[in-house]
Amino acid sequence: MRVPLSWLNEYVELPKGSTADSVMAELVKVGLEEEGSHSFSLVGPIVVGQVLEFVEEEQSNGKTIRWCQVRVAPPGAKAADGGEDVRGIVCGARNFEVNDKVVVTLPGAVLPGDFKIAARSTYGHVSDGMIASSRELGISDDHEGILRLSTIGLDPEVGTDALELLHLADEAAEVNVTPDRGYCFSIRGIAREFSHATGAKFTDPIGLVTPVKADGFVVKISDAAPIRGKVGSTKFVVRSASNVNAQAQTPAWMVSRLKLAGMRSISIVVDITNYVMLELGQPIHAYDQSKVAGGLVVRRANAGESLVTLDGQTRALHVEDLVIADDSGAIGIAGVMGGQSTEVSSSTTSVLIESANFDGVSIARSARRHKLPSEASKRFERGVDPKVAEYAAARVVQLLEEYAGAKADSLGSYFDETPAIAAVSLPETFAASITGVEYTQAEIVDTLTAIGCVVATVQGGYEVIPPSWRPDLNDKADLVEEIARITGYDRIPSRLPVAPPGRGLTKRQKLRRAVMNQLAGTGHVEVLNYPFLTSVQNSYFAGSDVPRVTLANAMQEDVNELR
Secondary structure, eight states, rough: OEEEHHHHTTTTTOTOOHHHHHHHHHHHHOOOOEEEEOOOOOOOOOOEEEEEEEEEEEEESOEEEEEEEESSSSSSSSOOOOSSEEEEEOOOOOOOOOTTTEEETTTOOOETTTOOOOOOOEEEEEEEEOOOBBBTTTSSSSHHHHHHHOGTOOOOOOOHHHHHHHHOOOEEEEEEOOOOOOOGGHHHHHHHHHHHHHHHOOOOOOOOOOOOOOSOOEEEOSSSOTTTOOOOOEEEEEEEESSOOSSSSSOHHHHHHHHHTTTTOOOOHHHHHHHHHHSSSSOOOEEGGGOSSOOOEEEEEOTEEEETTTSSOOEEOOOOOOEETTTEEEEEEEETTEEEOOOOOOOOOEEEEEEEEHHHHHHHHHHHHTOOOOOOHHHHOOOGGGGGHHHHHHHHHHHHHHHHHOOEEHHHHHHHHOOOOOEEEEEEEEHHHHSSSOHHHHHHHHHHHHOEEEEEETTTTEEEEOTTTOOTTTTTHHHHHHHHHHOOOSSSOOOOOOOOOSSSSSSSHHHHHHHHHHHHHTTOHHHHHHHOEEHHHHHSSSTTTTTOOOOOOOOSSSSSSEO
């Protein structure tokens, strides 16, 4: 999980001057592994410039260039690099006009890939800087032309620091999230863990919105073939928004954060759903409402059914796949990827927002079956907080209203059959017997309360109800692990085990060791064989009449037999 520091700082107070490395050092204390830091690898001076005039010149190689005069500082003021306020710059792009405000990299700047900017002679001129494209700045893959700031809704003063303006001075800390802590696949979860590590104040981002239980849109949960006795969906929230301007530009700060978090900007609607997923840990899917036929049904795929997913691939569905369907058939593999038929496009004006909770095992099997891992499936298979769905949907609507001119509709749906969380009994002395640390009652209660548990003191111990975002806390040993993690592993004493007296090796152990020594002495090498083979490899060791054990869900399709 990549965590942009500016985003993290909104929900937990970072110390002044914090860096990705210092944040990771704190998160390591509570059991998260550091992976590395990420930034846009930009060094200034990079400023806002304004094109005063240009002349198009056709070159002998057939290329047409523009010799531009660009203002890079207020009239009479020195530029950020100490030079003149107007610069002559050669540019090969032709998608800008006079008076357009652009991003100018002045001599001394460094772009991603260690590309150093300097005044240089080219096409018969001295180009004193460079007008940059989005790709050259590392914002996106767009290289059709230079970045015109008006196209992203910005009209800054000439000479403004473009790194601050476009939020390109931010950096991200990347941490490795273990499978049992899926809640950390969100800014919300990482902020909470940073608070545990440092004591800094944590502000839950779900407080940004007020959930709305909309109705009037038909949603049916019809899971006739549940996996392991578990239905595919226990919560399904739908919200609707109209008057959506799907061609609106994603704000620069959101583009920057998505990029640092490892995701590219696609369109305003998709960017907002991805942003909320990263913020709250709840995967969201948006449908073009005009393309949805009737209501939605959550069901298992029918035999022989297929679906064209958003990546353009036609996928033959398995009867165990959980799908989202409308009157026309399957329109998405639940929790994995949506279908192309209801995709949001630049002409979309009304949007259906799906925020649901799906069975993790079912989603994991579908993702592997179709070789289609996604950011959504990665979260569902590790466990998503079932109580956050309505907040995530409300957050998407909020951002659509603010940045895409949308209007929240009353149409929607709210289905919730989330099972109650069972209480876990924790005996009073159990933590000390496991860790060797004599925790006080206050330490135990305060620690479990801090991680979100509801703790009641009872005769001989505690009754603990884990928080909704911690499906991994199922028994008393899990609670002890949390107590040890939050209060510090360094408190656990280290003791070397003492080998008990005995009679040496058993007769069987002596025989085994003698045989191994003899074989090694004659040149043999002991190996640990991979337990899975292909059918052809297995035939080298056994004939066709020997029974084979074939795996139904092999990690590799052709390597599917036990040795």
